[in-house]
Amino acid sequence: MSPELLDPDHFGFKDSQPTKESDCYALGMVIYEVLGRQAPFTPYKDFIVIRKVIEGERPGRPQGAKGVWFMDDLWGMLEQCWSPQPKDRPTITAVLECLELVSAAWQPPLRTDSDTETDTDDETCSTVSDPSMFLHSITNPRLVFEGLLSGPWALS
Numbered sequence: 001m002s003p004e005l006l007d008p009d010h011f012g013f014k015d016s017q018p019t020k021e022s023d024c025y026a027l028g029m030v031i032y033e034v035l036g037r038q039a040p041f042t043p044y045k046d047f048i049v050i051r052k053v054i055e056g057e058r059p060g061r062p063q064g065a066k067g068v069w070f071m072d073d074l075w076g077m078l079e080q081c082w083s084p085q086p087k088d089r090p091t092i093t094a095v096l097e098c099l100e101l102v103s104a105a106w107q108p109p110l111r112t113d114s115d116t117e118t119d120t121d122d123e124t125c126s127t128v129s130d131p132s133m134f135l136h137s138i139t140n141p142r143l144v145f146e147g148l149l150s151g152p153w154a155l156s
Contacts, residue, residue, distance in 0.1 A: 001025075001053070002021070002086070003053050003054050003056070004016070004086055006054055007054045011085075011086075022086065024090060025086075027095060028078045029082075031074075031081075032059055035062075035066075035069040035074075040058075040059040056084050058082045061075055071102055071105075074099075077099075081095065
């Protein structure tokens with residue numbers, strides 16, 4: 001959850017109603033989890049994560065085998081999604097445009113035997129077995145997120 005939903009008073013809000021900006025923050029975290037294959041702030045407990053988010057801490061850029069998925073443009077977009085002030089976050093349309101550019105330029109990394117990960121700890125594993133499936137699925141992210149761009153809750 002975005003910091004303003006966790007502590008609305010701290011950010012000058014009356015209540016913790018979700019907004020397009022808070023959804024953008026959450027989308028950035030979901031992308032991080034899918035590509036990094038672990039939840040943000042693993043292995044901290046929920047109350048520690050809440051404090052870290054409210055204080056402005058964000059996940060670090062993964063390194064090694066997990067880091068290959070976080071190209072510079074994508075990482076920059078994620079950092080914008082996690083801006084402390086909601087007004088500074090990009091629109092969902094801007095996020096999708098970035099995903100389109102990144103997916104068009106994406107090349108699968110060369111895999112070696114040392115790249116295979118055998119992490120079986122349920123708390124650190126994502127439900128996504130191969131992050132390349134995510135980037136393949138966003139060859140046309142507008143189709144993937146079509147429901148977010150139309151309908152009663154349109155996020156663009």
